[in-house]
Amino acid sequence: MDWLISLQYICTAVYTFELDSMEVHQLIVQGKNMAITYTPFQANGTSVLPPNQTMSPGQFLTSQNGQFRLVLQTDGNLVIKNGETVIWAADINQPYSQTLHRRKMREPLQFVISNSGFLYDPSRGRLWIAESTHSTDKSLWYNTCMLIQDDGNLVIYDMRTGDLRWARSGFVPGRFPKQKRLNVIVQGIPIFHWDFN
Numbered sequence: 001m002d003w004l005i006s007l008q009y010i011c012t013a014v015y016t017f018e019l020d021s022m023e024v025h026q027l028i029v030q031g032k033n034m035a036i037t038y039t040p041f042q043a044n045g046t047s048v049l050p051p052n053q054t055m056s057p058g059q060f061l062t063s064q065n066g067q068f069r070l071v072l073q074t075d076g077n078l079v080i081k082n083g084e085t086v087i088w089a090a091d092i093n094q095p096y097s098q099t100l101h102r103r104k105m106r107e108p109l110q111f112v113i114s115n116s117g118f119l120y121d122p123s124r125g126r127l128w129i130a131e132s133t134h135s136t137d138k139s140l141w142y143n144t145c146m147l148i149q150d151d152g153n154l155v156i157y158d159m160r161t162g163d164l165r166w167a168r169s170g171f172v173p174g175r176f177p178k179q180k181r182l183n184v185i186v187q188g189i190p191i192f193h194w195d196f197n
Contacts, residue, residue, distance in 0.1 A: 036141055038112055046191050049146040051159075055111040064191075065150040072111050076121040078128070080168070082151060088168060089154060090119055090128050100127045115140040116166070117156060132156045132165035139164075149193055162192040 041053040047064050061070040069081045077089040107120040117130035146156050154168040
């Protein structure tokens with residue numbers, strides 16, 4: 001058990017350890033134990049980051065139209081690019097996100113979706129969190145994914161229902177964006193799109 005952090009409403013403790021070369025995160029959610037096993041992201045270049053798959057430096061998501069890419073850079077920045085131009089970076093200025101700082105971080109540079117988005121950045125000693133929901137529904141840890149849309153927006157949603165949980169722009173909790181539409185299925189995951197205009 002390497003570390004302990006406290007995330008308001010999401011979980012009260014997180015312990016990380018390695019088991020048979022797989023990183024396991026032991027979460028205590030409102031006093032209840034749950035173990036989540038993170039596995040490496042294998043579908044580099046697709047538009048979806050499935051739940052509990054770790055994106056490593058140099059890996060990326062590409063919008064279905066090919067215009068936008070979400071890239072985990074080797075310098076620790078998680079960015080969206082339009083061509084080679086950076087149009088967004090994960091930082092404390094993002095609404096509905098938070099950054100925690102720790103002196104020692106044993107986790108490698110990685111990004112993962114487990115209900116919320118977690119960017120582990122050891123070079124800066126930070127954990128950036130895209131806070132999707134404060135639900136105690138454990139199933140969300142296994143059923144939320146991230147998608148980069150054709151308009152460059154980044155969204156986290158429940159794969160079972162299509163319910164939006166977080167978005168890079170235009171999202172306000174409790175307010176519903178314009179009609180979502182089911183597009184296609186990628187890696188067995190239904191793809192929804194939201195219009196925030």
